[in-house]
Amino acid sequence: MVMKKFKIIITLLIIFFMENFFIISLAYADSDQVSIDKPMYLDGESIMIEGTVSNYKTYPVSIEIINPIGESINTIPVIPNYLSEYNLQVETGSLIWQHDGVYSVIVTHASIPNSEKITFEYFHSVPKPIPPGAGTLGENHAQAKLVVTVYDNKFDFSLQQFQIQSPWIRFEDGETIHRYASGVTLGFLFNILGISGQNDECYRFQGGSVYCTNAYYNFKFFINDQQVSGTALREYVIQDGDEILIIYDDQIMTETSEIKIPDWIRGVAGFWCNDDIDDATFVGAIQFLLENQIILIPKTNQDEISHIMPSWIKNNACWWTAHLISDNEFAFGLEFLIKNGIIEV
Numbered sequence: 001m002v003m004k005k006f007k008i009i010i011t012l013l014i015i016f017f018m019e020n021f022f023i024i025s026l027a028y029a030d031s032d033q034v035s036i037d038k039p040m041y042l043d044g045e046s047i048m049i050e051g052t053v054s055n056y057k058t059y060p061v062s063i064e065i066i067n068p069i070g071e072s073i074n075t076i077p078v079i080p081n082y083l084s085e086y087n088l089q090v091e092t093g094s095l096i097w098q099h100d101g102v103y104s105v106i107v108t109h110a111s112i113p114n115s116e117k118i119t120f121e122y123f124h125s126v127p128k129p130i131p132p133g134a135g136t137l138g139e140n141h142a143q144a145k146l147v148v149t150v151y152d153n154k155f156d157f158s159l160q161q162f163q164i165q166s167p168w169i170r171f172e173d174g175e176t177i178h179r180y181a182s183g184v185t186l187g188f189l190f191n192i193l194g195i196s197g198q199n200d201e202c203y204r205f206q207g208g209s210v211y212c213t214n215a216y217y218n219f220k221f222f223i224n225d226q227q228v229s230g231t232a233l234r235e236y237v238i239q240d241g242d243e244i245l246i247i248y249d250d251q252i253m254t255e256t257s258e259i260k261i262p263d264w265i266r267g268v269a270g271f272w273c274n275d276d277i278d279d280a281t282f283v284g285a286i287q288f289l290l291e292n293q294i295i296l297i298p299k300t301n302q303d304e305i306s307h308i309m310p311s312w313i314k315n316n317a318c319w320w321t322a323h324l325i326s327d328n329e330f331a332f333g334l335e336f337l338i339k340n341g342i343i344e345v
């Protein structure tokens with residue numbers, strides 16, 4: 001009988017400690033993170049602040065708003081409901097909202113070991129310039145990655161002159177674009193950052209250098225691995241999770257590329273094939289075509305400067321004259337001449 005009473009006492013003690021441990025754990029557990037309904041607000045709009053607490057729901061939650069210069073403009077107590085949820089609607093536009101910029105919401109409660117903080121931006125009036133066709137500022141938020149490479153060198157958008165230049169669409173952390181209204185295009189971002197040229201063929205990047213599509217180099221634009229035109233890229237409105245890639249490099253000549261060489265140069269190649277003109281005359285004719293962009297051959301890096309005309313190049317010219325090889329195959333030989341410094345462009 002004594003042993004049975006002892007077991008009961010032990011069981012009651014265990015239950016007591018477990019219940020108190022559970023209560024203590026709840027008392028010091030973090031609450032769910034505080035949230036607001038939008039990242040940006042204009043004068044006269046309402047801010048909805050929401051969250052939950054873990055325990056002590058009869059204790060008030062203290063919600064404090066800090067302005068951009070670090071001053072507290074309001075502290076409001078809110079009693080959680082029976083679900084331990086709290087919410088508060090705050091109207092903007094009164095005299096206490098004197099500054100445009102980043103505001104902070106600080107939430108404290110008995111169940112929160114450390115205060116929770118969330119930020120938002122406030123503007124007295126609609127920030128200009130306003131993107132054509134844009135919706136309401138702050139109505140939604142999409143993020144996308146943008147990578148730009150020029151001659152295999154990655155462009156650095158983390159530099160200060162590219163960060164947070166417009167509240168509508170902007171870089172905030174290196175290569176991540178944030179869009180805060182519907183209808184805002186990448187073209188608007190490019191214009192704000194000063195990297196757009198007069199048309200879709202040219203872009204201005206680091207150091208003020210302008211890069212344009214020409215006979216030897218061009219831009220390639222990709223949205224989620226799908227190649228698009230420059231115009232389509234400028235008109236594109238980013239969606240959450242998009243990956244944008246811009247490459248500026250040598251034009252890529254492949255077997256499927258359509259290369260058209262004027263018929264009259266076939267006659268020049270025929271004269272060279274029959275030794276009626278020398279190497280220099282043939283090279284001069286090809287160089288004229290390249291410099292005037294009559295034919296487009298990639299301008300490749302010169303690995304070796306030999307200035308020695310290989311015999312197979314002349315054989316190519318003879319075969320091309322006789323229509324035994326295509327314009328593309330003949331053009332690969334011309335690319336070799338450029339790469340080895342025999343033709344200088």
